[in-house]
Amino acid sequence: MNFMKIYPSTLQGKINIPASKSLCHRAIIAAGLANGRSVIDNVSFSDDIIASCNGMKALGADILIEKASATINGTKFLNSVESIIDCKESGSTLRFLIPIALLTSNEITFTGKGRLGSRPLTPYYSIFNEQNIKYSSNTGLPLTIKGTLKPGEYKLPGNISSQFITGLMFALPLLEGDSKITITTALESKGYIDLTLSLLKKYSINIENRNYSEFYIKGNQSYKACDYRVEGDFSQAAFWLVGGVLGGEVQCEDINIDSLQGDKVILDIIKNMGGNIAIKKNKITAINSKTRGITIDASNCPDLVPILSVLAAVSSGTTRIINAQRLRIKESDRLKAMTMELSKLGADIAETSDGLIIHGKHNLKGGIVNSWNDHRIAMALAIASIKCTEPLILENFDVIKKSYPEFYKDFITLGGNVYEWSMG
Template structure:
C-alpha cells in the first residue's frame, strides 16, 4: 500500500482504541528481564514493537506471539550473535543499548532509514565517562561493551527521555544501588513516569528525587501478567476527526493514564472542541474550534494532528518549543507544514514550531507521508474533510505504530482505494 486515494467523507462511528505502543515496548522489556514466564495481553505488534521483540529474542528471551498477546519466557541474558537490527525504532535502540553492558563482550546495534542518524550523543558521553568502549561515528551502527553501570550516573534530559528509560530498565540487573542525576531538565517526563509505572508492576521500585531517580540495591524483576492500555497518541487522530467531522466514540482508554498524550482531550476542548468522558468511553462531537498558543514540548507526537485541527480553526494558532520535532522519523515541523500547505492550509515554519492561520476548507491534492507514520495518519484524517480527493504516497508507514489504522479508518466510514 505505497499509494492510496482517499475520498472526502466525514468520519463517524465507534471503535476501541488501539493498544499503547509505548506501554507495549515497556512491558515486553520488563517481562523479558523477569525470573519466570508471564503473559502480556492486548499488545500491539507494530513494526516498532516487533523490533523490540526481536531484539529481546536476540538477547535470549523466548517470546511466543499470538493474535493480541505474547507469552514471554525469560532466559539469562546472552550476547547476540549478530548486530541487533532496531529497524526504525528509536525506542528499541535507546531502551536496550544499556543491556550491552550486561553481556560479556558487549554487542552492536544497527537500524534503518532516519534512525541511522538520530542522536545518541548523550548516551555515548555517559558510556565513555564510565570507561565503556564505544565504537560510534555519529551514525549507526554502534558497538558497546564494558561493565554494568552503577553508582551515580549523570545524563542530560534535554534531548530524549528514552535515555532515562533505558537506564532504568538495565540498572536493577547490576545488583548495586544507582542514582541517575539530570544535568539538564527532562523533556517528555511523562514517558519516564510510564517506565517507572511498568517497572513497579514487575517488582522494581524507583525513588524519584528532585533532579533524578534512585534505585536501591538487590532488586529483581518479578513476573506478572500484564494488560496494555489503549493508546492516546493514536486515539488523538480520531478525536480530531470527530471535531472536524461527525461524532466518534472511543473505548478502551484509561481515564487515569500516565500517558502524556492524554492532553489531547484538554487541547481540543481548549480550542473550543467538545470531547467528554462517559463511562468507559470518550465521546467527541463536531465543533467550530479557534486558534490558541500552545507549548508543544511535552506533546511532540500530537503536533501533526493538532496542526490539522488548527488549520481548520478560526484565527491563528502558534505552536512553539518543539525543536525536538526535527529529530523524529522526519523533520516533523517541515513535513507537517509542507504537506498541510499542499492541501491548502495557511501555515509557516518557525525555528521550534509553526504558525497556522485557519482557513474555511482544505482543497485536497497529492501529499506524501515523508516516511513518518504520524504524518501519514494526520493526512488521512485531513483527506476525510477535504473538498476533493487526496492522493497519499507512502501510506504503509502507519504500520510503524498502528498496523490496523486503515481498518479502523474504514470502520469509521473512511473511503480509500
C-alpha cells in the same frame, strides 16, 4: 511507489483504540528481564513492537507471539544469543536496549534503517567514554558496544529524549551497587518517565523519583514475572478524536481515562480549542465542533503535533505550537513535513525554530501529499482529508505499519473512502 486516494468523507462510529506502543515496549522488556513466565495481553504488533520482541529474544528471552498477546519466559541472567540487534526504525528499541545489552559483557551490534541512524545517541556516548566501554560507530548505526555498566551517578540532559533515562532505569536496578540519574536540564516528556516508573513497579522494581531532577536506584533488585494488559494508546486515539471533531461523532473505546500517558493531554487541548469531548468510563467521544486557535506547548506531547497541526489548519484564528524543536529529529523533521504538506493542501502554516504558526481556514483544497516515510505524518494527512474539498492523494501511505498497522482499516470502518494503487 504506493499511493492512496482518499475522498473527503465524514468519520462516524465506534473504534477500539490499539494498545499503547509506549507501554507495549516497556512491558515486553520488563517481562523479558523477569525470571519466570509473563503474559502480556492486548498487544498491537506494529513493526516497532516486533523490533523490541526480537531484541529481547536476542538477549536471551523466550517470546511466543500470538494474535494479540505475548507469552514471555524471561531471563534473570542475560546471555545474548545473537550478536546483532536490528531495531528497524524504532528509537525506543534502540535506546532502551543499549544499557540492557551492557549487562551481558558480550559484543553486540545495533542496526536499523531509515532515519534511526541519524537520531542522537550522544548521552550514551558520554557514558561509554566515562566508563571505558568500547564502542565503534561512524555516525549513528551500526553501533557496536562491548563492556559492562557500573553503578554510580549518571548525568543526562532532559531535553533530548526521555528514552535515554528509561533505558538506564531498566538496567541500573540489576547492578550490584546503587545508582543515581541526575537530570541536568529541564525534563521534557515527564509522562513517559511516569509510564516507566509505574510499569517497573508492577515488575517489582522500585525507583525513587526526587521531583524529576534525580532518580535514586537501589542495586541488586530483581524483576518478578507479572501478567499485564496494555491499555489503549492516547497518541493513536488523538487521530480519531480530531477526526470526530472535524467530521461527525467518533467514540474511542478501551481507553483508560486515568492513564499516566502524557498524550492524554489531547483531551484538554481539544476542549481548550472549543471541541466537544464527552467522557464515560473507558469511552471517549469526540463530536463535530467549531474550534479556535490557541497556543500549544508541545514540550511534553511532541507526538501530538502532526494531528494538532491539522486541527489548527481548519480552526478559526491563529494557533501557535511552541517548544517542539525535538520534532526535527524524529522519523522525519515533522515541523518541516507538516508545513510543506499542509501548504500543498492550501493551509496557512509557517515554521518557527521550535514550532509552527497556523492561521486557520474553513477548508483545505486536496491534492498530492507525501508521508515523508513517517507514520504520524501519514495518519495526520489522512485525517486532513475530512476537511478537503477535493480528494487527497497520499504518497507512501503504508508507513503506518511502524505503529498502527490497522489504521486504514479502522479509517474505513468509520466511513473513510479510500482507493490504493502502486506504481513501478
